[in-house]
Amino acid sequence: MPIYLTLEHRQLNLSPMQQSLAKAAASRQAMRLQFQSQLANIPSTYTSLCPLQVDERVLGKMIRKYSEQLVYRPLEEIQHYFTYTSGAFLEPGYAPLFYSRTENRLITPSKSAIAGIGEGLAGLVAQQLFRCRKLARPNHDYPDIVMMGNGKTYLIEAKATTGSASQIQQVIEDELVRLAAYTSACFELDSRPVIGILVGTALLSETQYHCFITELSV
Numbered sequence: 001m002p003i004y005l006t007l008e009h010r011q012l013n014l015s016p017m018q019q020s021l022a023k024a025a026a027s028r029q030a031m032r033l034q035f036q037s038q039l040a041n042i043p044s045t046y047t048s049l050c051p052l053q054v055d056e057r058v059l060g061k062m063i064r065k066y067s068e069q070l071v072y073r074p075l076e077e078i079q080h081y082f083t084y085t086s087g088a089f090l091e092p093g094y095a096p097l098f099y100s101r102t103e104n105r106l107i108t109p110s111k112s113a114i115a116g117i118g119e120g121l122a123g124l125v126a127q128q129l130f131r132c133r134k135l136a137r138p139n140h141d142y143p144d145i146v147m148m149g150n151g152k153t154y155l156i157e158a159k160a161t162t163g164s165a166s167q168i169q170q171v172i173e174d175e176l177v178r179l180a181a182y183t184s185a186c187f188e189l190d191s192r193p194v195i196g197i198l199v200g201t202a203l204l205s206e207t208q209y210h211c212f213i214t215e216l217s218v
Helices: 016-025 029-040 056-066 074-085 111-130 165-187
Strands: 002-013 052-055 133-136 145-149 152-161 194-203 208-217
Touching: 002 056, 002 111, 016 029, 016 165, 029 165, 052 056, 052 111, 056 074, 056 111, 074 111, 111 145, 111 152, 111 194, 111 208, 152 165, 165 194, 165 208
Parallel strands: 002 208, 152 194
Antiparallel strands: 002 052, 133 145, 145 152, 194 208
């Protein structure tokens, strides 16, 4: 079954002063607020890219290659979640069961499955758009993937949700400070140019995903 990826991309270029602020923001809240203010002033409009159609088997291979956790059939997990939330399991003629409770709790899918799919997609997108290859897959460390290509080092961080596109955009904005700080620090240690790539994916349905890609240059 093919999966359709809608892609939006933006590029942010940090000045030397913003790089210094980014590194300071990693440990100082006041600097973090100042750096966030600086980021807000950088033009960062997303541009739509050509959508991708990915075979489910290819994406499964990418998940096995790039996922930090060992996840059993993550794509089937998410497909089951969307089928369930659509009401397909309700028997004809029967209303949904109602339980009296004081708070509203949403049905949530496996977080490991979501993370695994997000990391697999991040690796796939990096290979397709930036023509880079895996250099290392850190375990319980930051970022999710280190890649290399075109004489550059790419630091790939993945985020994913079954929520809306606006929700994953907010997640990306919250994560941007951390990636900027890490990319700025690594820039001084690597002999190659270092590029930070933040890939946020909204899993909208079984076959439709929306990816927001932020390319951070220092």
